[in-house]
Amino acid sequence: MIILAATPIGNLKDASVRLVETLEAAEVVAAEDTRVTAKLLRALGVENRPRLIALHDHNEREKAAELVELARSTDLVVLSDAGMPTVSDPGFHLVQAAVAAGVDVTIIPGPSAVVSALAVSGLPTDRFTFEGFLPRKQGERLSALGDLVRERRTMVFFESPNRLAASLADVATALGDDRVVAVCRELTKLYEEVKRGSAASLVPWASEGVKGEIVLVVAGAGALEVTLAVGVAQVQELVSDGTRLKDAAAAIADATGLSKRDLYEAALASRTRPAASTPPQVPDFPQPR
Known part of the structure; x- marks a missing residue:
């Protein structure tokens, strides 16, 4: 089988007992950087010297089929330089190939920079999205952030x-x-x-020069304040496009936080009243998905 093994993101004492035991018994290890893995084995006091195979962004697609076949006859341990393989690190294409070939994939859980940063950020943790690295070029970076302007979940980036x-x-x-x-x-x-x-307030601090591994956690967009009248207008707009009233009320309730029952009853009642001379303005808030 293929064993995805999480390694410490900094403190070596975060290495699990199971990780050390697995490395002591491993015959083959696919490593993002074989030099880093060799140092890790020594630092953890692992006396075993498994065969190390480089598996990184530049060769993973080509190596995947070969490694999947190898995993049919022996356990293949997969390591990234730090943290969990496949999470902005090599391993995804290998797992994808293994699943397609019917080869078992298991995991040795452990440190994750994404979850660790989220936990200490002080920002909401009930719903979040991991966005990987922001683009290098400013124009592309602004475009990527623009796509997230109405994202309500906490966002986590590597930088x-x-x-x-x-x-x-x-x-x-x-x-x-x-x-x-x-x-x-x-x-x-x-x-x-x-x-x-x-x-904005952290830009001057960062401009002085920052070193080390960085995880950037960004608060999600705040809830839009929408009145019942505006919500009803949005329901009516969906109904005019062919959506059932009940479904339209539910969708707008999800998007705005308004009561589904209030939206439904108000929209239903409005059908029996003469149309207002000036309909309420509908703000540009996210359409329900």
Whole structure:
């Protein structure tokens, strides 16, 4: 089978007993960087010296079929340099190929920079989205952030320390100066630091120069304040497009937080009243998905 194994993101003491035992018994390890993995084995006191095969962004597609076949006859341990394989790290294409070939895939859970940053950010954790790395070029970065302007869930990004100040400035431009963020730096390491505040307020700090591994956590968009009259108008708009009244009321309730029953009854009642001379203005809030 294929074993996806999480490795420490900083502090070596976060390595699980199960990870160490698995590495002690492993015959073959597919590693993002074989040099990093060799150092990890020594640091964890693992005496076993398994065969190390490089598996990284540049060769994963070509290597996947070969490694899947290898995993039919022996356990193949998959490691990224830090954290969980497949999460902005190599492993996804390998897992995809294994699933298609009917080869078992299991996991040794452990450290994750995404979940760790989310937990310490102080931002809502009940719903979140992981967006990987922001684009390098400013135009593409602003476009990507623009697509997220109405995202209600907390957003988690990886970022380079060299681009952090520019990315914070672009978050402020695209999502608003007051959008709350948390910059999590060097998690679990000696110089761990979490900076919280508005995107705009953290730009000067980041511009002074920041080092280390960075995870940027951004608050989701706030709930839109929509009156019942505006919500009813939106329901009527959906009904005019062919949506059943009951379904339209439910959809707008989900999108606005208004009561489904109030929307339904008000929209139903409006059918029996003369149309108002000036209909309420409908703001541009997200259409239900």
